[in-house]
Amino acid sequence: MTATESQTEVQPADTPEERPALEIPDALPLQPEDPPRVGEFWLRGRLGANAAGYLYSVRDDNGRDAVVAMMTEGSADDAAARDRFVRAVDELPEDAVLAHNDSDDEDLALWVAVGPIREDDGSSAASDERLLAERRGEDILSAVLMDRVPQIGKPRGPEFRHYWESRRRPGLFRIWxxxxxxxxxxxxxxxxxxxxxxxxxxxxxxxxxxxxxxxxAQPLEPEPVIPTPNNTATVTVTPTTPPPGTGTGSPSVSVSPSLVPTTGIPTTLPSGSIPTATDPADKY
Incomplete structure (x- = not known):
């Protein structure tokens, strides 16, 4: 066996052309703090974010795709940042702005839907429209953040930073x-x-x-007795049926003792008698 035959064969490493390409998702998943819907558009995923706002991939009920740029809670509370957002939206072509909320709603974050984006049919035109909408959304957020403003003069002192950059949660929204x-x-x-x-x-x-x-079920308590203005007794007469072979039955009388006056009426009443109203002053 020669030295050449004794050597083990070494497999060549994969070249960059042969390695499988990494699949980059079109959008990142939504987070719990993201709104499910803004205006007439349902959010599908995050396309990007910075201190000024977020970019979302959205679709309405009719199947129309778009890109929504929405301010963060920090930038939405700054009047100057809101003005820069509105000014950047006004600079876009009219056919590129599909919808936006009212800038007078100071308690809500501003957002704008940029498009139009045709249905993804694998053509280059659909990809170009999506990239163009994303670029326009990035320009709006960059105008709010002012990170593309050219430097004038020599930089001196601390770096410029907005006071609201740490508040990066999505701004307030209303769903209706x-x-x-x-x-x-x-x-x-x-x-x-x-x-x-x-x-x-x-x-x-x-x-x-x-x-x-x-x-x-029987009532737990008897019915309430309503006294009369003359303070007379309430008498309940219940006819009884005599047993067979006896005479005529007599009615059973029951008197409410609490309502019978203490004077002028005896304590016991004969069977069959009915008390009458008596003036307490007439004792004899």
Whole structure:
């Protein structure tokens, strides 16, 4: 065996051309603090972010794609930053601005939908429209942040930094109408309807069982007795049926002792007698 044959074969390393290309997602997943919807557009993912705002990939109910630029809570609280956002939006072509909120809503973050973006059919035109919309959104946020302003003179002293750069959460937003019925899938809608129907049946069964248990129940307390202005007694006459072979039955009389005056009426009443109203001053 020669030295050449004894050497082990070394596999050549993969060249950059042979390595598989890394797949970069079109957008990053949404975070819990991101709004589910702004205006008529549903958010699908994050395209980018800086201290001035966020870029979102969005789509409306009609299937129209766009890019939304939205301010952060820090930049939205700065009047000068809001003015720069509005000025940057006004500089865009009219056909590039699909929708935006009112700048007079000072309690809400400003946002703008940039497009139009055709449906991704694999053509270069669709990719160009998406890249152009993303670039326009980046220009709007850069105008707010002022990071592309050329340096004038020699830099001296500390670096410039906005006081609101640390507040990078998405700005305040308002959702109206509420999005939860439209965002549900058909399967989720059936599950929600089934849950509501089950709750209604359980409530109806509980009411029916309560009716069966308490329909023959006697009142726990007697009915209230309302005294008359003359302070007379309340008498209840209950006719009784005599047993067979006896004479005519006599009515049973019951008197409320608390309402009988202490003077002028005896403590015991004969059977069959009914007390009458008596003036307490007439003792004889």
């Amino acid at each position: 109408p509420l999005p939860w019925p439209n965002v549900l899938r058909p399967a989720s809608r059936w599950a929600l309807a089934f849950a509501l129907l089950t709750m209604a049946l359980i409530m109806a069964l509980a009411v029916f069982l309560a009716w069966l248990l308490f329909r023959h």
